[in-house]
Amino acid sequence: MNAEIIAIGSELLTPFRTDTNSLYLTEKLNQLGVEVAFKTIVGDNREHLVSTAKLALSRSEIMIFMGGLGPTEDDLTREAVAEAMGLTLHRDPEIVAALEAWFAKRNSKMSANNAKQGDVITGAVVLHNPKGTAPGQWIAGKYGAHEKIVILLPGPPHELKTMFDQECAERLRAKLPPLFIATRVLKVAMMGESACDARVAPIYKEYADVQTTILAGAGEIELHLRARCDDLDEAQQRVDDLAGELEEELDDSVFSTNGESLDQIAGYYLQMRGATVAVAESCTGGLVAERLTSVPGSSRYFVGGMVVYSNELKAKLADVPPLLIEQYGAVSREVAAALAEGVRDRCNSSIGIGITGVAGPTGGSPEKPVGLVFHAIADEDGTDVVERHYPGDRQRVRRFASQQALDMIRRKLM
C-alpha cells in the first residue's frame, strides 16, 4: 500500500520552516509495511487544499493530512477534505462539550470560533487529542471503486505523534496485511564515505531484500538496514546477518550497533572501565566537553575541561611548558601531548585529552594550514597523538576534531 502525506500551513511555504512531522510518520508507516509515495506541502488556501485532497484520493490508498485543524479562519482542512470526498460536516455536540470543559478547567471561557473544532466529516471516527484541543479524524471505506484511508491529524509535533501512536497505529495495522519490519543502524567513526561504501557495497548488494541506506556526516557514517517480511524472525535474521557481515568487514571502525551516539559510547566505555576523563581544548573551544556532558549522568566519568585559547593559559592551566610552545608552535604534536598530560594531572583523571589545531577561516600558514589538528590522549601508560587534516569550514573542522577525540577515548578503552 502507498501512502501520501500532506502538510498544511502557509508558514511551511516560507523560507523559515519546513515540515519535519513527515519524517516521524514515514518511520511509523514503514514499520507497518507502508511506503510513502508523495509528500505535499500546501498553504491555508481552500481551493489548493481541495485540489490536493482530490489528487491524493485519486492516486494513494492512505493519506494523512497534518495541520489546519485549529479554530481560526485559516484552519480549513476539515472543510476541504469533506468537499474533496463529496461528504458533509456535522458539528459533534460531545466534542463541543469537551472543548467547553477544557476551557472551563483552565478558568477561561471558550470563544465561539472554537466550536468549529467539533465539526466532523460524516462517517469519520473522532481521534482523541490528549495534548491539545483539536481532535483528529479517521475515515476508512470505499471511495469510488477503491478502499481508502483518510487521516486528519493536528500539526503541532507532540500532538501529532501522540495521536498517531495512540489512535492510528493499531487501526492501520488492523487494515494492513501482516508484515514485519526489522531494522538495524551501524555507526562508523572517522572513515570517508566513498572508502566506506567501497568496502560495504559488495556485501550489502548480496542482500537484495535488505534495504541499505548510507548517511554521511563529519567523521561519522550511518548504515541503516531494513528488511520487510511476513515473518518477524526471518526479517530480523536477514538484517542481523547483514549487520554481522558489515561489522566483520569494518571491524573496530563500527562504534555503535543500536543507534547510540559517539558521545554516549565514549561515556559508556569510560563508565564500564571505571575510568574518568578531563579535556584540554584549543581549536574545538569546548565542543568535546560539551558533547561528553550532553549525556545524562556524565558527571560519573567526566571530571572537567579547560578551553585554553591563549598560550599563556595553556601554560598556566594545563602546565604546557612555554618553551615547548616557542619551539614547536601552539599547533603541534608536542603541545597536544602536553595538554593531554597537563589536564590529566591537574584534574586527577585517569585519561586526559588534548586538542590543538587551526579551525580557520584565518590563522593558517603553508606549514600549518586551516584544518590541521593534533589530538592527544594520555593515560598511565603514556600518550598517543594523532594528526589529521580536515576539510570544510570552521564548524566542520571543529566537529571532525571532536569526533576524532571521542573516538580515541573509545579505542583506548575498547
Add this chain to the structure above:
Amino acid sequence: MNAEIIAIGSELLTPFRTDTNSLYLTEKLNQLGVEVAFKTIVGDNREHLVSTAKLALSRSEIMIFMGGLGPTEDDLTREAVAEAMGLTLHRDPEIVAALEAWFAKRNSKMSANNAKQGDVITGAVVLHNPKGTAPGQWIAGKYGAHEKIVILLPGPPHELKTMFDQECAERLRAKLPPLFIATRVLKVAMMGESACDARVAPIYKEYADVQTTILAGAGEIELHLRARCDDLDEAQQRVDDLAGELEEELDDSVFSTNGESLDQIAGYYLQMRGATVAVAESCTGGLVAERLTSVPGSSRYFVGGMVVYSNELKAKLADVPPLLIEQYGAVSREVAAALAEGVRDRCNSSIGIGITGVAGPTGGSPEKPVGLVFHAIADEDGTDVVERHYPGDRQRVRRFASQQALDMIRRKLM
C-alpha cells in the same frame, strides 16, 4: 505569479532525509516577488514524476524541479518533464564533449551512461553547472494558453544554489514585473513567545502591508519583517518604520537587527569595548565556551574556559572556597559568583562568567529542581547573579542557560 517546487529523489521519502533546498529557493523567489504555492516531494518513479509535472503545469506559472539530473537509471527528471510537456529530448554534442573533457581533466574515462546528462528538452536553454557534471535546463514559453517557466536544477545544495544564483535569478527577474522586497530580522533574547507577541502584535497589526513572522527558540525570538512594493525605497521605509517601532517597544531585549547571532553580538561588544572574557561552566558543560569560540576571530576576546563538574575542580581550578559549597551547595547564587570571580582572576580576563545549575534529567530536588540555573558575571566593579528556572529537557535547559550567559555579557557592555 505562483511557483511550485518539486524535489525528486526516493531518499527524500525515507525517515532520514528531508528537502531543505526549497527553503533557499523560497527565499530567492520571495525576493523576486514570487510566492511558493506548493511543494511536492516525489520518488525516482517515472509515472509519479510525469503526473506530478503535469499537475504542476496545470496549476503553477513557475515550476522548479530539483534533482534527478544525474547519469544513473534512477535519474528520470529530463525524460519525465519532456513527456509531461509533450516535448522530445535531443542529445547535445557540446554537453557530451564538455562531460568528456571534465572526466579527462580528472584522468578518468567517462562511462557511457554519463552521456545521458547531455539530453536536452527541445527548446530548453542549457544552464551551466560550475560545481558538478549535470547541467540544468530552462524552458520558458506558451504551454497551452498560458506562459510557463520550467526550471530543472541539480539536487546537491551547492550545485543548486550556484546554478540558481548565476543562471536563473536574472532570467526570472527579466520575466517578472518589477517588484522590490525589503526585509529585516530583529532578534530578541530571553523573552517568552507569548509575552513578546502580546507586546508586538498591536504594533505589527498596524502594518498590514508588512508581513511579520515570529519564530521562537530556547531563549531567543526572531521577528522577520518583509514588505513587497514596486518601489524599493518605499518597501525599505515600511520595514524600517515597523522595525523602529518594534525596537522602541522591546527596547534592550532586541540584541540584533541585521541577522547576527547572539554569539556574534556578545563577541562584537567584547571587541568594541576592548574587553576579554573567561567562563567557568558547570551544568552547561562547555556550551558557552563553544558558542563564544564558534565565531571566527574570537581569540581576540575569548581568553579561556573551564568546565568544572566536580566540586573538587571548582575549588582547584576556579578557587571556589570548599566551605562555600558546603554551606550553600554547588548549585547556588554564592557558588555561581565565586566561579565568575575565580575564573576571571585565574585567566586574567576583564570579565568572568560563572554558571551552575541542574540540567537534569536527574540531580533535582524539591529545593533545587531540574531547570534551576544561577548565572554570574564578574568585572572590576563587582558581580551580578541571575537565577532562572528553565523548562524542558537537558539540552533545552543548557541552551537556555548559555543564551542567558551570552546575553549578560551583552547587557554588561551595552
